[in-house]
Structures are given as C-alpha cells and as structure tokens.
Amino acid sequence: MTEMLANYYLMNHKFEAAVAELETALINCPNSLSIKRKLMLGYVITDRSDEALPLLSSMVEDDLPSLVGNFDSDEVCPFSILHEIITGTHKSARSAENLTKSLGIIWLFQDVPKSLIYLEQAYANDTKNVSLLKVINMVRGYIKESRSSVSQSSYT
Amino acid sequence: MDKSIEKASEILDSLSEGVITIDKKFVITFINSAAESFIGTTRQDAIGKSCKSICRSELCEADCPITQVIKSGKSIHNFNSRMIAKNKKIIPVVLNAVVLRNNRNEPKAGVLSFHPASNPDSLKSVAIPNSFCGIIGKSKAMLDIFQLIREISRSDASVLIQGETGTGKELIANAVHEQSQRASNAYVKVNCAVIPPQLLASELFGHTKGAFTDAKSDRVGRFELADQGTIFLDEIAEMPTNMQTQLLRILQNGSFERLGDSNTRTVNVRVIAATNMDIQSAIDGNRFRNDLFFRLNVIPIHIPPLRERKEDLPFLFEHFIQVFNQRYNRQIEEIDTDALDILLQHEWPGNIREVENVIEYAFIRSKKNHSICICGLPPSLRAHIVCKEESGSTGIASMKSEQLVALLDQNNWNQSKVADILGVHRSTVWRKLKSIQS
Structure with a gap:
C-alpha cells in the first residue's frame, strides 16, 4: 500500500509482506526508482529472481550509472544484510541457478564487473531468459563505455 | 538552524508531552526535551537512529503505532503501550500517533507524542467474557491451563508451551507473564523462525561496534532488554543448534557475551518458549538439544487443538462476531442454524486463527444484515451445500470495490491472505484491484 509501510517490513525482515506492499505502491507510483529498487530486492530475497529481472532491466535501461555504488543510501535494506541473507539462510532453499542470478542482481549495485560474471x-x-540477456547486454555496454572513457581520459 | 524550525523546536520543547518525529525510513528526525527525559536519551544520541532502537517497545516489531495509522488511515489517540528507557526501566505510556502525507497522500513521516501512563493497570487485558487474560475458553482442558498459570504465578521457572499452529501459544505466554511477579517488568518477544540464523545471536545477545560488517554501533540484545523481566522465545525448535548452546548457558547461570565483546554480562530473565513442532522428533533427529529441552520444559503447557475442545467454539464465534462487528461496523447477532451445524462439524486444522479467518470471511460475504448464513461460509467448508440467500455469481467479480478494499485494509494489503480468505488465486485479487484502480 505504501512505501513507508514497506520500509517497516524491510527493517523487520518481513520480506514477503514488504513485497506485497511494494507491488501495490508501484501501481500507485510507477516511476518511483526507490520503490522499484526495493521491490526488485524484495523479489531477490524471497527467491523470485525471475520477477526481479524485468524491474532491473527497466532500471538499467533508464539510468545504469546512477544505480552503481548507490546501494547503502537506502539503509532499510543494506547490502551486507542482503548479501548475508541470500548466501546464508536462503542458500539451501535456492537452486544454484537462482543463487547466481540473485548475486548477479545485487552485485550490480556494488561492483559491475563482478555482477556481470554472475x-x-x-x-x-x-539461455532462453530474454530479460537476463537484455540486462547482460546493457551491463556489457556500460563496462565497455566506462573503459573507453577511462582510456580516453588517460590520453588527454 | 532555520529560524522557523528553531521556533518550532522551542515550542515543542516547552510541552510536557514527549514528541518524536520520524521520516519515511523510521529514522528519528526530532525529539523534544520531554521525550529525552522520559526515555533517558539525548537529542544528539537519538536523531538519525531508528525509532525502534530508541523507543524499544514490544510493539516495534509486531505492529508499531505508526504502521497502524498507515494501515487504518486513522490517527491513534490515547493508546496504552510501553517503552523501555535507556536505564532499562519499563515506562507504561499513553501515546498518540499521526502520519504526515505528501501531496499524493502517501505517508512521508510520522509523529509520536506520549506521556507516562498514570494508571499502569490500563495495560491489563481488556475484559472479554468467558476468557482468562484474553484467552477464550470454557472447556476443561483450557480451565486446567488457566488454573496452572495461576498456580505458577509466584514461580520464575522456565515454561515450554506446545500446541499446533493457531492455538494461541503467544496468548498463553502473555498470560504467564501478566500473572507473574515480573508483570511490571520488561516482556520481550522474539520469533526465532523469522530472524535469519546469522543475525539471531546479535538479536538475542547484542553486539559491539565492528563485530561484523554492518555493526555500525553497539547494540543491546533482547536478553539485556528483558533483564528482570521475561523473554518469550517463539518457535524455539527453529533455533540453530549452535545458538541452542548459548541459550543453554544463559538458562544455567544467566551469563553471556555480546558479539565481539569479551566482557561477560549477567541478566535475570525468565524464559518462556513455544513451539508447534514435535520437539521429541527434533531431539531424536539431533536438531534440538536434549539438555536444553529439559531446562525449558520445567513447566510444560500443552494447548489442545480446537477439534479436541469443540465446546469452546460457540464462545470463539461470539467473540469474533463482536470483534468484526466493531471493525466492519456491522450488527451481526447470530449464526444461522445450518451454518452453525457446518461450523461445529468442521475439524478446524488451523485452530483459532482459522476460526477468526472464517468469521471474517463470513462478515464480508454474508447476504443477511443480522446473521451469518451458509452463503457466507468459505467454499471449502460449505462444499456442495447451496444457500437460499445466494443468487447468481458471488465470486470476487461481483464484489464491490469498497468491500475488497476494506478486506485488504484489514489484512495489511496482503493480497495472498485476502485471496486465501476469498478462496481465489492471488492473481485474481490483483486483477480485481487493478480493474478498480483503472
């Protein structure tokens, strides 16, 4: 229903409830990057990575550079906690495929090359996952672009 | 500081009522002098911290007043609660909560105002007919449990409550605490199943700054918060075995260390634990320590499932009818004979929680103004029986938007739960909601 209520659920690790709130919040506020990001992470943490991918894809398409390194600005769902939960408690419940997909998604906010590997x-x-391929292509483009701008600046 | 903000702060500081404001992330943005003094904190210390780390009420993780306001859309006035001051003293408070909204009417901040309750007795359970400490039951099995709780009121021994899901283990735990000599001290609840195992140690015993990646400051654990009071460890059988060893130690001599700290601390806490699992098979399967079981099981309480005490059903129906009459502003007085027959024959595998859900469903679906008829019962209960009142389609499609929104409101907008209540798939609820919104 509201992002604030979802924040409360995220803080208290009630991820299913947070996802339900965020799904409705996104209907009411479809352009909110903060809601999109939390919902996407909510999907990842509740082992629904395939639902997270279209959201990630749209965010990457909109503005990938603004996502990178901007994870802990949202303290209700810090990266370290998220990473611990994905690789700890839920690890056994997740398939190996979903685990790599989940890690690929969350690392995108911290370390783009590492995310690309996952x-x-x-x-x-x-290989039939179109959303995943779309994200990979955009991430590859971003890395390529970053490298060329770095090498250009080193020549000037 | 902006002059208008400075002026506002001065005004708020002059009040005898404590005032705390929080932002969308439940981080404290302001605390007035009275609140500083009630809680025993300073503005410098509180601002920027999450409100639950400062207020430390048992409601913080269960159903905080601000979230209640967001869900209901109505401000809360004169609500009895408790906070834990920095010196660990429990402060019974009467609080008000409001939510500030942006121009799209979405909550953006919250304001809590409170003062110490003059009459701590106001915290006692509201008297409910045919009940003991809010637990409804007149069957011999339940009366025996109530008697046992009275008998152990002077004891500090550990209690292990066992019972199927939905039988009211938490209410029994509350009653044990309320009746005990520790009733005016802290009562801290922890659900061992919902806290990720790697965070459980930090939750229970606290940590020091830098103990792990996210430990940005020292944190008091639940056992310290419960010092001199009671801790309720729900779903104890879900606790990882390595944590069980630490729990055993605290049960034996009350000592523990915060994560990352070498200082041994001591607390005096009474432990009440509960589980819906067959703990004996957990012991046999080496998932639960035998010695911990014996430490906890000093006073065992087994809550029988509802199917073994069907004489309590009429009292439960009556109670939930009263609850939902108030919530939905209805005047339901009774359950029709045919519907009552079905309800009494049902085995209630979900126990009291299922009774609550079925009566709530009946309130939404019943066609009569003053009674619940068969058409109001969930399809799984009424099976092939057709109600005379029922005409045409009664599926979610024919539901009015206000009815659906009311039902969603009552269930914290949990579409899965509402789908369960209505006996439809979650996506059907979502589609209906979308069609209403468009």
Whole structure:
C-alpha cells in the first residue's frame, strides 16, 4: 500500500509482506526508482529472481550509472544484510541457478564487473531468459563505455 | 538552524508531552526535551537512529503505532503501550500517533507524542467474557491451563508451551507473564523462525561496534532488554543448534557475551518458549538439544487443538462476531442454524486463527444484515451445500470495490491472505484491484 509501510517490513525482515506492499505502491507510483529498487530486492530475497529481472532491466535501461555504488543510501535494506541473507539462510532453499542470478542482481549495485560474471553464469544455465540477456547486454555496454572513457581520459 | 524550525523546536520543547518525529525510513528526525527525559536519551544520541532502537517497545516489531495509522488511515489517540528507557526501566505510556502525507497522500513521516501512563493497570487485558487474560475458553482442558498459570504465578521457572499452529501459544505466554511477579517488568518477544540464523545471536545477545560488517554501533540484545523481566522465545525448535548452546548457558547461570565483546554480562530473565513442532522428533533427529529441552520444559503447557475442545467454539464465534462487528461496523447477532451445524462439524486444522479467518470471511460475504448464513461460509467448508440467500455469481467479480478494499485494509494489503480468505488465486485479487484502480 505504501512505501513507508514497506520500509517497516524491510527493517523487520518481513520480506514477503514488504513485497506485497511494494507491488501495490508501484501501481500507485510507477516511476518511483526507490520503490522499484526495493521491490526488485524484495523479489531477490524471497527467491523470485525471475520477477526481479524485468524491474532491473527497466532500471538499467533508464539510468545504469546512477544505480552503481548507490546501494547503502537506502539503509532499510543494506547490502551486507542482503548479501548475508541470500548466501546464508536462503542458500539451501535456492537452486544454484537462482543463487547466481540473485548475486548477479545485487552485485550490480556494488561492483559491475563482478555482477556481470554472475549474470553470465546464470545465463549459461538459462539461455532462453530474454530479460537476463537484455540486462547482460546493457551491463556489457556500460563496462565497455566506462573503459573507453577511462582510456580516453588517460590520453588527454 | 532555520529560524522557523528553531521556533518550532522551542515550542515543542516547552510541552510536557514527549514528541518524536520520524521520516519515511523510521529514522528519528526530532525529539523534544520531554521525550529525552522520559526515555533517558539525548537529542544528539537519538536523531538519525531508528525509532525502534530508541523507543524499544514490544510493539516495534509486531505492529508499531505508526504502521497502524498507515494501515487504518486513522490517527491513534490515547493508546496504552510501553517503552523501555535507556536505564532499562519499563515506562507504561499513553501515546498518540499521526502520519504526515505528501501531496499524493502517501505517508512521508510520522509523529509520536506520549506521556507516562498514570494508571499502569490500563495495560491489563481488556475484559472479554468467558476468557482468562484474553484467552477464550470454557472447556476443561483450557480451565486446567488457566488454573496452572495461576498456580505458577509466584514461580520464575522456565515454561515450554506446545500446541499446533493457531492455538494461541503467544496468548498463553502473555498470560504467564501478566500473572507473574515480573508483570511490571520488561516482556520481550522474539520469533526465532523469522530472524535469519546469522543475525539471531546479535538479536538475542547484542553486539559491539565492528563485530561484523554492518555493526555500525553497539547494540543491546533482547536478553539485556528483558533483564528482570521475561523473554518469550517463539518457535524455539527453529533455533540453530549452535545458538541452542548459548541459550543453554544463559538458562544455567544467566551469563553471556555480546558479539565481539569479551566482557561477560549477567541478566535475570525468565524464559518462556513455544513451539508447534514435535520437539521429541527434533531431539531424536539431533536438531534440538536434549539438555536444553529439559531446562525449558520445567513447566510444560500443552494447548489442545480446537477439534479436541469443540465446546469452546460457540464462545470463539461470539467473540469474533463482536470483534468484526466493531471493525466492519456491522450488527451481526447470530449464526444461522445450518451454518452453525457446518461450523461445529468442521475439524478446524488451523485452530483459532482459522476460526477468526472464517468469521471474517463470513462478515464480508454474508447476504443477511443480522446473521451469518451458509452463503457466507468459505467454499471449502460449505462444499456442495447451496444457500437460499445466494443468487447468481458471488465470486470476487461481483464484489464491490469498497468491500475488497476494506478486506485488504484489514489484512495489511496482503493480497495472498485476502485471496486465501476469498478462496481465489492471488492473481485474481490483483486483477480485481487493478480493474478498480483503472
């Protein structure tokens, strides 16, 4: 229903409830990047990575550079906690494919090349996943662009 | 500081009522002098911290007043609650909560105002007919449990409550605490199943700054919060075995260390634990320590499932009818004979929680103004029996938008739960909601 209520659920690790709130909040506020991001992470944490991918894809398409390194600005769902939960408690419940997909998604906010490695691993096991391929292509483009701008600036 | 903000702060500081404001992320943005003094904190210390780390009420994780306001859309006035001051003293408070909204009417901040309750007795359970501490039951099995709780009121021994899901284990735990000599001290609840195992140690015993990646400051654990009071460990059988060892130690001599701290601390806490699992098979399967079981099981309480005490059903129906009459502003007085027959024959595998859900469903679906008829019962209960009142389609499609929104409101907008209540798939609820919104 509201992002604030979802924040409360996220803080208290009630992820299913948070996802339900965020799904409705996104209907009411479809352009909110903060809601999109939390919902996407909610999907990842509740082992619904395939539902997270279209959201990620749209965010990457809109503005990938603004996502990178901007994770902990949202303290209700810090990266370290998210990473611990995905690789700890839920690890056994998740399939290996979903685990790499989940790690690929969350690392995108921290370390793009590392994220690409996970995403490519996930794609190797799920080659029909169009959303995943779309994200991979955009991430590859972003890395290529970053490298060329770095090398250009080193010549000037 | 902006002059208008400075002026507002001065005004708020002059009030005898404590005032705390929080932002969308439940982080404290302001605390007035009275609140500082009630809680024993300073503005410098509180601002920027999450409100639950400062207020430390048992409601913080269960159903905080601000979230209640968001869900109901109505401000809360004169609500009895408790906070835990920095010196660990429990402060019974009467609080008001309001939510500030942006121009799209979405909550953006919250304001809590409170003062210490003059009459701590106001915290006692509201008297409910045919009940003991809010637990409804007149069957011999339940009366025996109530008697046992009275008998152990002077004891500090550990209690292990066992019972199927939905039998009211938490209410029994509340009653044990309320009747005990520790009733005016802290009562802290922890659900061991919902806290990720790697965070459980930090939750229970606290941590020091830098103990792990996210430990940005020292944190008091639940056992310290419950010092001199009671801790309720729900779903204890879900606790990882390595944590069980630490729990055993605290049960034996009350000592523990915060994560990352070498100082041994001591607390005096009474432990009440509960589980819906067959703990004996958990012991046999080496998932639960035998010695911990014996430490906890000093006073065992087994809550029988509802199918073994069907004489309690009429009292439960009556109670939930009163609850939902108030919530939905209806005047339901009774259950029709045919519907009552079905309800009494049902085995209630979900126990009291299922009774609550079925009566709520009946309130939404019943066609009569003053009674619940068969058409109001969930399809799984009424099976092939057709109600005379029922005409045409009564599926979710024929539901009015206000009815659906009311039902969603009552269930925290949990579409899965509403789908369960209506006996439809979650996506059907979502589609209906979307059609209403468009």
